[in-house]
Amino acid sequence: MLESYRTTLVLLHILLILLYIWIKSFYKFWQRSGIPFITPSFLVGNFKEMLTLKRCPAEQFQAMYMHSTTAEEPLVGIHIFHRAAVLLRHPELVKRVLVKDFTKFSDRYSTSDLYADSLGSKNLFFIKNPAWKEIRSKISPVFTSGKIKQMFPLVEEIGRQLDSYLLSLPVDVTNRSTCQELKEICALYTTDVIATVAYGVQANSLKNPHGEFRSHGRFIFDFTTKRAIEFVTVFFLPRLVPFFRFKVFPKHSAKFLRSTINYVMRVREETGMARNDLIDLLLEFQRSAKADRRKSQIALEGDILVAQAALFFTAGFETSSSSMSFALYELAKRPDLQMRLRNEIRDALEENGGDINYRMIANLQYLHMIIQEVLRLYPPLGFLDRECTVQDGEVYSFDPFSSLIVRRGMPIYIPVFGIQRDPKYFSNPNEFDPERFSLENKSKIVPFTYLPFGTGPHSCIGERFAMLQAKIGLVNFFRNHYVTTCEKSMPVMKLDPKALITQPLGGIYCNIVREPLIQ
Numbered sequence: 001m002l003e004s005y006r007t008t009l010v011l012l013h014i015l016l017i018l019l020y021i022w023i024k025s026f027y028k029f030w031q032r033s034g035i036p037f038i039t040p041s042f043l044v045g046n047f048k049e050m051l052t053l054k055r056c057p058a059e060q061f062q063a064m065y066m067h068s069t070t071a072e073e074p075l076v077g078i079h080i081f082h083r084a085a086v087l088l089r090h091p092e093l094v095k096r097v098l099v100k101d102f103t104k105f106s107d108r109y110s111t112s113d114l115y116a117d118s119l120g121s122k123n124l125f126f127i128k129n130p131a132w133k134e135i136r137s138k139i140s141p142v143f144t145s146g147k148i149k150q151m152f153p154l155v156e157e158i159g160r161q162l163d164s165y166l167l168s169l170p171v172d173v174t175n176r177s178t179c180q181e182l183k184e185i186c187a188l189y190t191t192d193v194i195a196t197v198a199y200g201v202q203a204n205s206l207k208n209p210h211g212e213f214r215s216h217g218r219f220i221f222d223f224t225t226k227r228a229i230e231f232v233t234v235f236f237l238p239r240l241v242p243f244f245r246f247k248v249f250p251k252h253s254a255k256f257l258r259s260t261i262n263y264v265m266r267v268r269e270e271t272g273m274a275r276n277d278l279i280d281l282l283l284e285f286q287r288s289a290k291a292d293r294r295k296s297q298i299a300l301e302g303d304i305l306v307a308q309a310a311l312f313f314t315a316g317f318e319t320s321s322s323s324m325s326f327a328l329y330e331l332a333k334r335p336d337l338q339m340r341l342r343n344e345i346r347d348a349l350e351e352n353g354g355d356i357n358y359r360m361i362a363n364l365q366y367l368h369m370i371i372q373e374v375l376r377l378y379p380p381l382g383f384l385d386r387e388c389t390v391q392d393g394e395v396y397s398f399d400p401f402s403s404l405i406v407r408r409g410m411p412i413y414i415p416v417f418g419i420q421r422d423p424k425y426f427s428n429p430n431e432f433d434p435e436r437f438s439l440e441n442k443s444k445i446v447p448f449t450y451l452p453f454g455t456g457p458h459s460c461i462g463e464r465f466a467m468l469q470a471k472i473g474l475v476n477f478f479r480n481h482y483v484t485t486c487e488k489s490m491p492v493m494k495l496d497p498k499a500l501i502t503q504p505l506g507g508i509y510c511n512i513v514r515e516p517l518i519q
Helices: 002-026 029-033 057-065 091-100 131-143 145-168 182-199 212-220 225-236 238-244 251-271 278-291 303-333 335-351 358-362 365-377 463-478
Strands: 075-080 083-088 177-181 384-387 395-397 405-407 411-414 481-484 509-514
Touching: 029 075, 057 083, 083 091, 091 384, 091 411, 131 145, 131 278, 131 303, 145 182, 145 358, 145 463, 177 182, 182 212, 182 251, 182 278, 182 303, 182 463, 182 509, 212 251, 212 303, 225 238, 251 278, 251 303, 278 303, 303 335, 303 365, 303 463, 303 481, 303 509, 335 358, 335 365, 335 463, 335 481, 358 463, 365 463, 463 481
Parallel strands: 083 411
Antiparallel strands: 075 083, 177 509, 384 411, 395 405, 481 509
């Protein structure tokens, strides 16, 4: 019996040693390839600080991008846990992957579980080619400049509700101010905007912050340790997703969105009512697909439709609310810039008799510069991921920048947060300076170093809508209020290390001071 135990123990030790040698062999990949690389840690690769919750992904990729031993290399070899991946550092290589040679890198590396998370896996962000191409081409018409202009009255109505909400806040009699967490206020506004514009539903989050739309939106992006693990797996270990059944949309949130969207679609079909919104477009997909299935490579029905509406809801409210609150935070620290912006808004309001219209919003040049600078400092997603999609047996070369030969399936990363804070491209990169985007200066920005919405065929389809939503929200915020720092304000912005997307740690607190621009 004792001998058998010893034999088993020896065999176990041998197995562990062989396993260790096998795993270590993965970390020799870049050394064997002769490509500059960042030395990985055993098992976790180059993601140790992110996994120990010391850095968010944006800052993790920035650290790798700025790594001293590879700081001048056009591309760098890294390891996602045990898997070899490529980190791009040169704008020309970014251009090649995102635009020029897009067909060779047409899919994201990240993925969600097809069966456990239907809404996550089938939406435009995660779905793979050729389905991605077909859905993208059919959804694009809802985000044309003409369609965005038609949405303006719906967004502006919610903007007025934001103004009313702020006016309802009790303020100190002496200084006319109240210290508030701004990220949540902005999320209430953007949730109501997306609900009415996309679905024709009154979410009423500004009146009821605990309503279903806001509660589910809050839960989806509440980066607890469990949610952080789920998102890390989805984005960096996608092959493990089916085993753990991790989800982008939690089960009860998916159930709510599915039932709500299906109900709205059913009512639209029964009543024949049209609003020229996302739901109408999805219904048109469904009708055209049923009329001629031969022209469609995917079944445009059921969850494939619901998934697009679910993505528009989650991406639409979260990214814009973050951008708005980051803008308010930076302006609270720079009252001179805030005054310049409020003067621009006041002049525009006076010229339009106190009303807000589409042309007025489009002509607010300094507001546009401020949002662009906020998106440089705080891109919603701090990195872009792609997967090499050449055919089996084919390879891709980054010649003449590197001798690296890339094969199908290799992950490629673009460190957006790092590039946009690189002093080589942006002087004093951590300083908030909207003048970078003035008419005189924006032409000086090196192409493919400013990527808050990505670029190329896979760029964010809702960029113009996101900008409009943020602008209307900020104009309505500043028409009767401004912001100053308070005791709870962070002297230096800290990002939540658990959050996959760019989120402030602990919220953004500022004083909201009541002062109408027009008496």
